[in-house]
Every structure is written in C-alpha cells, then in structure tokens.
Amino acid sequence: MAKEVSYKAEEAGKRLDVFLVTYQPELSRSHIQKLIDQGAVLVDGQVRKANYKLRGGETVSLVIPEAEPVSVEPENIPLDVLYEDKDIIVINKPRGMVVHPAAGVHTGTLVNALLYHCHDLSGINGEIRPGIVHRLDKDTSGVLVCAKNDVAHLDLAEQISTKTAHRIYRAIVHGNIKEEAGIIKGDIGRHPTDRKKMAIVRENGKPAVTHFKVLERFGEYTLVECRLETGRTHQIRVHMTSIGHPLVNDPKYGPKKSSPFAIKGQALHSLSLTLNHPVTKEEMTFTAPLPQDMEKILTGLRNKMAKIK
Structure with a gap:
C-alpha cells in the first residue's frame, strides 16, 4: 500500500524537492520530482512545483507509492562490461537493447541481463528498474553506469542531477554544419501533437543544454561531438x-526518406x-569505442571524400 508521510519545514528558502531528499534519502531527486509533478506532494494542502521555495513553518506531505512488484526474470544475456566493483557496473550497451522493461517489452532488456549478472542491484527506482541510474535510448549505444546498492544509486543520481558527471557522445548528422562549435538551448517537453516524440516547447518543458563540436565534415554529413549539460529524453536528437x-x-x-546507410536506428x-566513484570518490572516466556500424559509415564517407579530392 502507498505510504503517506508529513514533515514540518523548519528552514526557509529551500527548494521543495531538495527539502524532501533530506527526509527521504532512499528516493532519488528525480523520483521525488516525478511525485511532485504527479501531485503526490502537498505544501499546506496545496500542490506546488519542485522549485517552490519554502517559507518555513509549512507542512509538507508526501504520498510514496508502493514499489512495483518484481516481474522481470534474469536472463543470460552477454554484457560488454567496461568496469565492475561491489558498488557499480559500467556497461557498453549495444544498439537495439532496451534499458529497462516497459509496456510490451519484458525480456531481452539490460535489466534482465543485470539481474542474471549481478547478485545485488539498487532498488530506488522501484524493483521494475533495479540499478538504473540513467538511461540510453534503445538504438543509442555506449557507456552506461548502473548502481549495485542504494548508496551508490543516490550518489550517482545526484552527480547527474548537479552536472558533476560528464557525458560525451558521437553523432553523425545530416548536412554540413558551418560553425566549428556551438551551444543549443531549448526547453524540452512532450511534442504538442505527437505524444511519442519530444520537442522544444515554450510551456511545460524542462531546461536543456547541448554543446556540440564539429570533428569531421563530409559534404552532406558531419561527425559531431556532443556534451550534455542536462539529460532530457531524446535531447541530442531533438x-x-x-x-x-x-x-x-x-x-x-x-x-x-530511406537511409543509404546500413544501420538500425540513429547514428x-x-x-x-566521467564521474566520481560513489564510495571512494575517485574520479573515473569510462570510454566505449564506436560501434562497427558507425565506423563503417565513417569509413565509407572518408573514402568518398578522398575520391573527390
């Protein structure tokens, strides 16, 4: 059953979501923000936003939903493990693998594989998504860190939230980008007419910032490096x-139009x-080489450019 708790706000000026993290350390800040968005948090009986600044003296109540029951079975799926210790495991996720189960997808996910590979995983996101601190789209490959316990999960989630963890991506895009580098800013939210897509929106979006740098130009295509300040759904793609x-x-x-390249999903x-280890606090960087399908595209583009020259 759901659990309701209440706390008295003693300090003024603190954000609502930050206040609740103090009293509910087993919940990540992003999880608390979702509960706030769902109306499960009240301040003196009223719904407030996550960035609401407490005045002091209010009563903050929170309804914590019951964790979803375990419905995911361990599966012996090979994993490309970049690093592992008792607190974290870092995976090079292949293109085409779903990170966690969702409607219509209950097998073959990274969570299924992790449950087989690891004896313990964090459960802060609910048991349906054990260990998952952040995610990659199904057809995005590369580095992804998972937590083996709740202490590690909370610390990693905070690093991602406060932007002390740094993520760098490679992407092949259409067109010849004229600038050498740039910064893209635009709040991202659900597309107003297509609920399966995200978009830059004026209302009800979340701030998003992407830094990009041109690495190679191929006339009709460009290889770019993208660095995220935020981690919104489909951020780089949007x-x-x-x-x-x-x-x-x-x-x-x-x-x-159909793609001329043999690749399943976005490039x-x-x-x-780069992150600080949640327990030892050592700064660590994990790197995953470009997958063969993207390397093949780049080789073909480079050969084509060489012939033109």
Whole structure:
C-alpha cells in the first residue's frame, strides 16, 4: 500500500524537492520530482512545483507509492562490461537493447541481463528498474553506469542531477554544419501533437543544454561531438534537429526518406562518462569505442571524400 508521510519545514528558502531528499534519502531527486509533478506532494494542502521555495513553518506531505512488484526474470544475456566493483557496473550497451522493461517489452532488456549478472542491484527506482541510474535510448549505444546498492544509486543520481558527471557522445548528422562549435538551448517537453516524440516547447518543458563540436565534415554529413549539460529524453536528437541537422537514420526526427546507410536506428553513441566513484570518490572516466556500424559509415564517407579530392 502507498505510504503517506508529513514533515514540518523548519528552514526557509529551500527548494521543495531538495527539502524532501533530506527526509527521504532512499528516493532519488528525480523520483521525488516525478511525485511532485504527479501531485503526490502537498505544501499546506496545496500542490506546488519542485522549485517552490519554502517559507518555513509549512507542512509538507508526501504520498510514496508502493514499489512495483518484481516481474522481470534474469536472463543470460552477454554484457560488454567496461568496469565492475561491489558498488557499480559500467556497461557498453549495444544498439537495439532496451534499458529497462516497459509496456510490451519484458525480456531481452539490460535489466534482465543485470539481474542474471549481478547478485545485488539498487532498488530506488522501484524493483521494475533495479540499478538504473540513467538511461540510453534503445538504438543509442555506449557507456552506461548502473548502481549495485542504494548508496551508490543516490550518489550517482545526484552527480547527474548537479552536472558533476560528464557525458560525451558521437553523432553523425545530416548536412554540413558551418560553425566549428556551438551551444543549443531549448526547453524540452512532450511534442504538442505527437505524444511519442519530444520537442522544444515554450510551456511545460524542462531546461536543456547541448554543446556540440564539429570533428569531421563530409559534404552532406558531419561527425559531431556532443556534451550534455542536462539529460532530457531524446535531447541530442531533438536539439540537433532544431538547428537543421538531424541524426542519420533517426526514425523519429530524421528525414522520411530511406537511409543509404546500413544501420538500425540513429547514428548516436555514448562515447565516454566521467564521474566520481560513489564510495571512494575517485574520479573515473569510462570510454566505449564506436560501434562497427558507425565506423563503417565513417569509413565509407572518408573514402568518398578522398575520391573527390
């Protein structure tokens, strides 16, 4: 059953979500923000936003829903493990693998594989998504860190939330980007007419910032490096499309015409992740090489450019 708790706000000026993290350390800040968005948090009986500044003296009540029952079975799926210890496991996720179960997808996910590979995983996101601190789209490959216990999960989630963890991506996009580098800013939210897509929106969006740098130009295509300040759903895909350079073979945001390249899904790869170990506090960087399908595209483009020259 759901559990309701109440706390008295003694300090003024603290954000509502930050206040609740103090009293509910087993919940990540992002989880608390979702509960706030769902109306499960009241301040003196009223719904407030996550960034609401407490005045002091209010009563803050929170309804914590019951964790979803375990419905995911361990599966002996090979994993490309980049690093592992008793607190974290870092995976090079292949393109085509779903991170966690969802409607219609209950097998073959990273969670299924992790449950087989690891004896313990964190359960802060609910048992349906054990260990998952952040995610990659199904057809995005590359570095992804998972937590083996709740202490590690809370620390990693906070690093991602406060931008002390750094993620770098490689993407092949349509068109010749004229600038050497740039910054794309635009709040991202659900597309106003297509609920399966995200978009830059004026209302009800979340701030998103993407830094990009041109690495190679191939006339009709460009290889770029993207660094995230925020981690919104489909962020790189939406932001690059917004400046007229959608990712190659992106089924949601790219051109409708068929792709000339043999690749399943968007040409996007999570190249590296830098973080502080949640227990030892050592700074660590993990890197995953470009997958063969993207390397094949780049080799073909480089050969084509060499012939032109």
